[in-house]
Amino acid sequence: MNEIARMDSGVPATQDDMSEASLPHNIEAEQQLLGALLTDNDLYDRAASVIKSDHFYDPVHARIYEICAARIQKNALASPVTLKPFLEEDEGLKALGGPKYLVTLAASAVAAYAVRDYAQLIYDLAIRRELISLGKDIQAQANDVTVEKEPADQIVDAEAKLYKLAEQGKSESGFQSFLSAIKQAVDVANAAYQRDGGLAGTSTGLIDLDKKLGGLHRSDLLILAGRPSMGKTSLATNIAFNVAKAYKRGKTYDGRDGAVEGGVVGFYSLEMSAEQLAARVLSEASEVPSEQIRKGDMTEAEFRRFVEAAKALESCPLYIDDTPALPIAQLAARARRQKRTHGLDLLIVDYLQLVKAPGAGDNRVNEVSAITQGLKAIAKELDIPVIALSQLSRQVESREDKRPQLSDLRESGSIEQDADVVMFVYREEYYKEREKPGDHQLDKMAEWQAAMEAVHGKAEVVIGKQRHGPIGTVELSFEGRFTRFGNLVKPWQEGR
Numbered sequence: 001m002n003e004i005a006r007m008d009s010g011v012p013a014t015q016d017d018m019s020e021a022s023l024p025h026n027i028e029a030e031q032q033l034l035g036a037l038l039t040d041n042d043l044y045d046r047a048a049s050v051i052k053s054d055h056f057y058d059p060v061h062a063r064i065y066e067i068c069a070a071r072i073q074k075n076a077l078a079s080p081v082t083l084k085p086f087l088e089e090d091e092g093l094k095a096l097g098g099p100k101y102l103v104t105l106a107a108s109a110v111a112a113y114a115v116r117d118y119a120q121l122i123y124d125l126a127i128r129r130e131l132i133s134l135g136k137d138i139q140a141q142a143n144d145v146t147v148e149k150e151p152a153d154q155i156v157d158a159e160a161k162l163y164k165l166a167e168q169g170k171s172e173s174g175f176q177s178f179l180s181a182i183k184q185a186v187d188v189a190n191a192a193y194q195r196d197g198g199l200a201g202t203s204t205g206l207i208d209l210d211k212k213l214g215g216l217h218r219s220d221l222l223i224l225a226g227r228p229s230m231g232k233t234s235l236a237t238n239i240a241f242n243v244a245k246a247y248k249r250g251k252t253y254d255g256r257d258g259a260v261e262g263g264v265v266g267f268y269s270l271e272m273s274a275e276q277l278a279a280r281v282l283s284e285a286s287e288v289p290s291e292q293i294r295k296g297d298m299t300e301a302e303f304r305r306f307v308e309a310a311k312a313l314e315s316c317p318l319y320i321d322d323t324p325a326l327p328i329a330q331l332a333a334r335a336r337r338q339k340r341t342h343g344l345d346l347l348i349v350d351y352l353q354l355v356k357a358p359g360a361g362d363n364r365v366n367e368v369s370a371i372t373q374g375l376k377a378i379a380k381e382l383d384i385p386v387i388a389l390s391q392l393s394r395q396v397e398s399r400e401d402k403r404p405q406l407s408d409l410r411e412s413g414s415i416e417q418d419a420d421v422v423m424f425v426y427r428e429e430y431y432k433e434r435e436k437p438g439d440h441q442l443d444k445m446a447e448w449q450a451a452m453e454a455v456h457g458k459a460e461v462v463i464g465k466q467r468h469g470p471i472g473t474v475e476l477s478f479e480g481r482f483t484r485f486g487n488l489v490k491p492w493q494e495g496r
Contacts, residue, residue, distance in 0.1 A: 024128040025057035026121060028108075033118040034061060035109035037068050038079055038102065043115045044072045050119040055126035060092035064102070080106050130165050134158070156329045163336045164381065202263050202346060202385065205242025207487045208474045212463060213421065216243075216346060216385035220467075221376040223352070223415055225390040225404065226425035227397070231459060232389045233272065234483040235425055236348050237280050239387070240265045243346050244318040263345025264317040266338050268331060270354035274320040280483050281318070285309040289481040317342070327356040328374035332381075339382050347382070349375065351389035352415070369414035376418045390415060392424070402431055406464045422465040427478060428455045459485060 036043050048069065056062040067086050071078040080102035087093050093101060110118055138158050142151075201215030216222065216239075226232040246262030269277045283290040286309035288302045298306065319338060326334075331349070338344045349355065357370035372388075379386040392408045404424035409415050416422060432452050437444040459478040463471045477486040 023057070023132065024125045026125055027058060027061075029118050029121050030056055030058060030061045031105055032108050032110035033115060033122065034064055034068070035105040035107065036112065036115050036118075037065070037072075038083070038106045039109045040112060041068075041072050041078055043112055044069065044078075046116045047119040050116060051123045051126075055123050057122075057125070057129070060090065060096060063087070063090065063092070064105075127165065134161055134165065137161075153329060156333050159333055160336065160381065163340065166340070202243055202259075203246065203261075204239045205246065206239070206474075206476060206485065208476070209461060212470065212472060212474050213466070214469060216387070217420070217468065218383050218385060219380045220385045220420040221372070221379050221418060222385060222387045222421040222423065223390050223409070223419040224387055224423050224425065225392050225409055227392050227404070229430055230425040230427055231478060231483070231485065232425050233350055234280065234478075235461070235485050236350055236387060236389055237267075237277065237483070238284065238485045240267050240318055240346070240348055241281050241284060241316075244316045245313075247317050247345075258343070259345045264343040265319065266335060266344050266347045267318065267320045268326065268347070268349045269320055269322045270324055270326060271350055272322070274322040277320055277322070281313065282306060282309050283482050284484040285313060287482055290483055325354065325356050328371050331355060332374060332378050335378055335382060339384075344382060345384055347378065347384055347386045349386065349388040351391065353391055365414065369418075372414050372418040402426070402428075403460075403462060404464075405462075416465065419465065420467040421463065424462040424464060426460045426462055427458070428460075429458065429478075458488065 033047060037047065051065075053062040053066040053069070056065060064083065064087065067083055068078040071082065076082070080099070083102055084099045087102070088099060093099070097104070138154070141154050141157075201213070201217040201220075203210050203215050204213070224232055224236060243262050244265045247259060247264065248261040249258065250260040267277065279293050280290060282288075283293055286302070286305040288298060288306050292298050292302070293306065319342065321334060335344060335347055352371060352375075353368070355371045355374075357367040357374070375386050375388050378384075390409060392404055396402050396404055396408050403426050406416050406422060408424075409422070429452070432448070432455055437448055457477055457479065459476045461474045461476060463474065465471065475488045477488045478484070479486070
């Protein structure tokens, strides 16, 4: 038997003497599992629920498994004969005897009932190898004593890699084959096709916004920006409430247990306290004005509605962290912990400029760049959409048309570059209100009142950038008393 085909699943006594060949692995288990798949393609589902191609120790075995998987998923036969054309020129396979090795694998097939156990063994050994590699990295970083490398940062980094290993079975992603990337793209498209309403992402609860965005997509960073009093926090709170309220758990398209509707929401409120944010959500749900809740100025009927709304929302999976001035590394660590303990399907940060980025010095542009890059990394690592609120510069106020644009973003370069979607909240009513003429100007007053009536209770979300779709404007309704955005009924929809 070839040297690579020996069995060695023992862990060596010392890590320092560990060579590539002595890492935990079991070549015979890999051979027999592949042999079973080549002789009976129906066994693939049992193996695929446990392992992926990168869990194999032998890279040739990984390539064989990957091609097997691709053919079986297309309902095509995967056998030594059908795999031969794909692997004939494979240098690794040539070293093992060429296409004849595929026949040898088929001849060494394990019994059907043992396939899952063999898959689990291969997976467990792969995890052990990853842990050994991760341990070496942590040790090397700890030994490298420099001023720049703080131990706290190394702990956060190690926690991130351990989390990824626990969630995905690997701590480093590295290169992946185009075949693997295509499969992931097809899985995502299939999930969108199967989903009611045709949304590829999580619904915001706002119909017209969903149509424009296709929902909130996993691994996307969405920036929601606006001037003060435009309703950034209100819109973010509304979306958080809508997503959490719609939460239903079940089997997702990839077979995992998770959110099939709505989701678990994490809300970093760096400006408002958790109590203030909860009051906003309750104001929307109970339809009691937020200022009345704050003053306690409620009728008996309003207070009853308020209490009933609070009871109904007790089980709502909306988690709030109001720790001020959180460093980006801590924000990421807490998000990982939230996903591991309670789940996490959407993260909202209010707002971006209040997050700290240690090590950026006095350079504000570098600091914001580090924050946006960190938020995008969280979105990709946790595979969730991240909505970050952002302030706009004052130059908006000096223009006649006060609709915001990308150049109005504070420290706009890095935000615009790192974000997948940039949205602006704009309420013309806010500006019109401040143009009210004097009571003696009767003609201007009538004109102003007509203009106010046209924009009353309306808001716009201007999509200035969208990596996966069109830009444009979405009109929403806005009820200032309840700080609530909603779907705007168009004139042709009235009376339905």
